[in-house]
Amino acid sequence: MAILEVKDLTLRFGGLEVIDTLSFDVEEGGIVSLIGPNGAGKTSVFNCLTGFYRANAGDIRFRNESIMSLKPHKITARGMARTFQNLRLFKQMTVIENVKSGMHCRTREGALGALLRSAGQRREEAEIERVAEECLAFVGILEHKDRLARNLPYGDQRRVEWARALATRPKLLLFDEPAAGLNYDEKERLIDLIRRIREELSITIFLIEHDMGLVMKVSEKVVVIDYGKKIAEGGCAEVQSNPKVIEAYLGKEDEDGN
Amino acid sequence: MAANDGSGAAVARRTGLAGVEDRLAAFFDDRRHRYAVFAALILAGLLVPRVGSNYTLEILTNSFLYIVLCLGLNIIVGYAGLLDLGFAAFFAVGAYSTGILTSTFGWNFWLAIPPALLFTVIVRVIIGAPTLRLRSDYLAIVTLGAGEMIRIIARNMKDLTGGASGLIGIQRPSLFGLELNQISHYYYIFLALAVLAVFASDRLEHSRLGRAWKYVRDDEDAAEAMGIDRVAVKLSAYIIGALFAGLAGCFYAAKMTAISPETFQFMQSIMILVAVVLGGMGKIAGMVVGAMAMVLFPEVFREIGSMRMLVFGLILIVMMIFRPQGIWPDRRH
Numbered sequence: 001m002a003i004l005e006v007k008d009l010t011l012r013f014g015g016l017e018v019i020d021t022l023s024f025d026v027e028e029g030g031i032v033s034l035i036g037p038n039g040a041g042k043t044s045v046f047n048c049l050t051g052f053y054r055a056n057a058g059d060i061r062f063r064n065e066s067i068m069s070l071k072p073h074k075i076t077a078r079g080m081a082r083t084f085q086n087l088r089l090f091k092q093m094t095v096i097e098n099v100k101s102g103m104h105c106r107t108r109e110g111a112l113g114a115l116l117r118s119a120g121q122r123r124e125e126a127e128i129e130r131v132a133e134e135c136l137a138f139v140g141i142l143e144h145k146d147r148l149a150r151n152l153p154y155g156d157q158r159r160v161e162w163a164r165a166l167a168t169r170p171k172l173l174l175f176d177e178p179a180a181g182l183n184y185d186e187k188e189r190l191i192d193l194i195r196r197i198r199e200e201l202s203i204t205i206f207l208i209e210h211d212m213g214l215v216m217k218v219s220e221k222v223v224v225i226d227y228g229k230k231i232a233e234g235g236c237a238e239v240q241s242n243p244k245v246i247e248a249y250l251g252k253e254d255e256d257g258n
Numbered sequence: 259m260a261a262n263d264g265s266g267a268a269v270a271r272r273t274g275l276a277g278v279e280d281r282l283a284a285f286f287d288d289r290r291h292r293y294a295v296f297a298a299l300i301l302a303g304l305l306v307p308r309v310g311s312n313y314t315l316e317i318l319t320n321s322f323l324y325i326v327l328c329l330g331l332n333i334i335v336g337y338a339g340l341l342d343l344g345f346a347a348f349f350a351v352g353a354y355s356t357g358i359l360t361s362t363f364g365w366n367f368w369l370a371i372p373p374a375l376l377f378t379v380i381v382r383v384i385i386g387a388p389t390l391r392l393r394s395d396y397l398a399i400v401t402l403g404a405g406e407m408i409r410i411i412a413r414n415m416k417d418l419t420g421g422a423s424g425l426i427g428i429q430r431p432s433l434f435g436l437e438l439n440q441i442s443h444y445y446y447i448f449l450a451l452a453v454l455a456v457f458a459s460d461r462l463e464h465s466r467l468g469r470a471w472k473y474v475r476d477d478e479d480a481a482e483a484m485g486i487d488r489v490a491v492k493l494s495a496y497i498i499g500a501l502f503a504g505l506a507g508c509f510y511a512a513k514m515t516a517i518s519p520e521t522f523q524f525m526q527s528i529m530i531l532v533a534v535v536l537g538g539m540g541k542i543a544g545m546v547v548g549a550m551a552m553v554l555f556p557e558v559f560r561e562i563g564s565m566r567m568l569v570f571g572l573i574l575i576v577m578m579i580f581r582p583q584g585i586w587p588d589r590r591h
Contacts, residue, residue: 050483076485084483090476092588093469101473105485107466111498114465115458121465128466168485 003028003172003204004049004080009058011044011228018044020228021058026172031198031205033219035212037248041228042208043085046176050082051075063171077105081170083161085177085208089149096145098160099132102167106131135163138201139193155186162193166201173197175207179214187214194218216240224248283589286543296456303449307442315445317557319513322448323506324549327530328537329455330502335531336540336588337468338495339475340389341398344405345530347385348500350522351378352507354412357425357517362418367431371508378504379497381408386496390489405527413519424518431512444513451509452546455502459542462498471495536577538584547586 002025011019018041026032034042047053049060051072060068067075076082081102090098107128113121136142139159144152149160158178165173175194179187191214197203209215215222215236222239224232226248232239239245285291307315331345355374359365385404389397412419419425430439438444462468470491473481482488511517529552537548555573559566577585 052479052483071487072479072482073485073487076483082483084480088477088480088483090473090480092476093472097469097472100469101481101484101486104466104470104473109466111462111465111467111494114461114467117461124466164484 001028002026003063004206005059005061006045006049007059007061009045009048009055009060011041011048011053011055018228019048019055022225022228022230023058024223024230024233026204026206027221028204029198029202030220031194031218032207032221032223033215034206034208034223034225035210035215036225040225040248042225043176044228045225046082046174046208049075049174050080073105076168076170079169079171080174081165081168081172082174083158083165083176083178085180087154087157087161089157089160089164091148091150093149094146095141095149095152095160096129096132096136098149099135099145099163099167100128102135102164102169103128103131106169131169132163132167135166138166138196139163140189154181155183158182158186166197166203170203172204172206175205175209177208177210179209179211187211190214191218300449300453304446307445312441315441317553319441319445319448321550321553322445322452323510324530324533324553325452325546326448326455326502326506328533328545328549329459329542330499330506331530331534332459332499332539332542332545333462333471333502334495334499335534336545337463337471337475338492338499339471340492340495341394341401342496342499342527343398343402343524343531344385344408344527345401345499345503346522346524346526347405347408348378348382348503349507349510349526350408350412350519351381352504353511353517353521354419354425354507355504356508356511357428358418360429360431360511361425361427367429367508367512371505374508375501375504378500378507382497382500383493386493386500390492402524402527406524409519409522409524412522419519422519424516424520425511426516428511428515428517430515438512444509447509448513451506456542456546458502459545463542467491467494532574536574536584538587540588541584541586544584544586544588548584551585 004026006025007023009019009022010017022045034045036042044053048055051067051070051074055068059066062075062078062080067078070078090101107124109121109124133142133145136145139162141156141159141163144156149157152160158181162178179190182190194205194207195218198205219236221234222236223230224239224242224245231244231248232242286295306318310318327345327349331342334340334342334345352374355377356367356370359370359373360367385401385407389400392400413422415421430437432438438447470481470486473484473486474488474491478488481491533548533552534545535548536551537546538544555570556566559569562569
C-alpha cells in the first residue's frame with residue numbers, strides 16, 4: 001500500500017515548469033530514491049511534499065489524505081519529516097535542544113504550564129528529554145548532547161539533523177542529500193542507519209541522493225526525473241540500464257553515431 | 259547550561275578581564291550560586307527603604323520598572339528575534355487603561371488590572387498580526403509606526419485620554435486597607451514585579467514555548483519543518499512580552515497618578531531597546547544589569563549636567579564596538 005501518492009504534480013516559477021505532471025508512489029515500509037541530474041527539480045519536489053512550495057496543479061496524498069493545502073508544520077504533525085540539503089540546525093542552541101524541537105508537534109504545554117511548572121508540564125518535559133536522548137542515542141551522538149550544535153564536526157551536525165527529524169515521530173522520512181559532504185566511513189554508517197530506521201522504527205524512507213553507490217545499495221525503488229518530468233521508475237538494475245536515464249546523465253550520442 | 263563550549267580548560271587560562279569573566283561565568287553556571295546571589299539581591303533590595311532617601315527609592319523604583327520592561331522586550335527581541343521599535347506602546351496601553359478605568363469610570367485599581375491587560379493583548383494582536391510575515395528591517399519600521407500611532411491616538415482622543423495634557427488624578431490603590439501613597443510602597447511593589455518578571459522569564463525560557471521562540475529566531479524554515487507553527491509562536495512572544503509592559507503600565511499609572519502621551523514617545527521604546535542590547539539580549543541577568551545601568555547612569559552623573567547624555571552615548575558606541583554582545587550576554591552567542 002502506498003503511504004505517499006503523487007499525482008500529476010505541476011509547479012511553475014513564472015513561465016518555467018519546474019515540475020511537470022509528475023506522478024509516483026512511495027510504498028509503505030519501502031526505501032525509495034528520487035534521482036536526477038542537477039537542476040532536475042528534486043528539491044522542488046521535496047518542497048512541494050512538505051508544504052514549503054504550493055504546487056500549481058496535481059495532488060499529493062499522504063496516508064490517504066490530500067496534503068496539498070497544508071502548511072509545513074501541519075504536514076510534519078501528520079507524520080512526514082524532512083532534513084535539508086544544506087544543514088539547517090538551530091546554531092545557537094545545544095544538540096539536545098535541537099532535537100527537542102522535533103517533539104514540539106507531539107506535545108502541548110504552553111505558557112501557563114511553564115509559569116506554574118505544573119505536574120503535567122514537568123511530566124511532558126521529562127518525556128521530551130527522554131525521546132530526544134533516545135533519538136540521539138539512535139544516531140550515535142548522545143555523548144555530545146550538551147554541546148552547541150554549530151561546534152560539532154560536519155558529519156555529526158548531519159546526525160543532529162537526522163535525530164531531530166526522528167524526534168517528530170514520523171511515518172515517512174524525507175532525506176535531502178543525506179550523504180552530501182560525508183566521507184566513506186560516514187556514508188557506510190548512513191546506509192546502516194537508513195536500514196535501521198526502516199527496520200527498527202518502521203519508518204518509510206524517501207531520499208534524494210547524488211551518490212549513486214549509496215542509492216543503488218539501499219533503494220528498493222528509484223524514481224528518475226529530468227527537467228521536472230519522470231523519465232524512469234523501477235528497481236535499481238532496471239533503472240540503471242534504461243537508455244533514457246543514461247542519456248539524461250551522460251548526454252545523447254550524436255545522430256551520426258560517433 | 260554547564261560547561262558550554264568555550265568555558266573549558268583551554269579558556270580558563272585566559273588572563274585579565276576575560277579571565278575574571280570566565281570565572282564569574284563558571285560561578286553562575288551553578289544553579290545554587292545563581293539562586294544564592296538572586297536571594298541576596300532581593301534581601302538587599304528589601305532592606306534599602308530602611309536606609310535610603312526618598313530620592314534613592316525613586317531612582318531604584320524606576321530601575322525596577324525598567325527591569326520589567328526590558329524582560330518583556332527581551333522575550334520579543336532576545337528570544338523570538340523580532341526587532342520591535344514600538345514597545346512603549348504596550349506600556350502606554352496598560353497605563354492609560356488603568357488611568358481611564360480608575361479616574362473616569364471610578365473602578366477599583368485592582369479590578370482594573372485584568373481589563374487593562376486584556377486591552378494590551380488586543381492592541382498587541384492588532385498591531386502585531388500584520389507584521390508576522392515581515393522580516394528584520396521591514397518589521398522594525400512597521401513596529402515603529404505602530405508604536406507612534408498609539409501615542410498619537412492617546413494625544414488626540416481628548417475626551418477619553420485628556421489629550422496632550424494627559425490624565426490626571428488617577429486614584430491611589432489601597433492594599434489591605436493601606437492607601438499606597440508613599441514612594442516606599444511603590445518601591446516594594448516594583449521590586450516584587452521585577453522579581454516576578456525574572457521568575458516568569460526564567461520559567462518561560464526553559465520551557466517548550468521558550469525553546470520554540472528560539473527555534474524560530476535561529477531558523478524559521480527549519481522550525482516550521484520541525485512542526486512548529488511560526489505564526490502562532492511569534493504571536494505568543496509578542497503577547498507575553500507585551501503583557502509584561504502592560505502590567506508595568508498599570509502600576510506606573512498608580513504610582514504617578516498622572517500620565518501624558520509624552521511618557522510613551524518613540525524615545526522611550528528606544529531607551530528600553532538600548533537597555534536590552536546593552537545588557538545582553540536573551541539573558542535575564544543581562545536585562546537586570548542593562549535596565550539598572552540605563553536608569554542609574556544619568557542619575558549618578560547628574561553633576562556633569564547635560565554632558566552626561568553625551569558621555570552615555572559615547573559609552574554606548576564604545577560598548578557596541580568592543581563588546582557588541584552586551585554586558586552580560588547569553589554565553590552561546
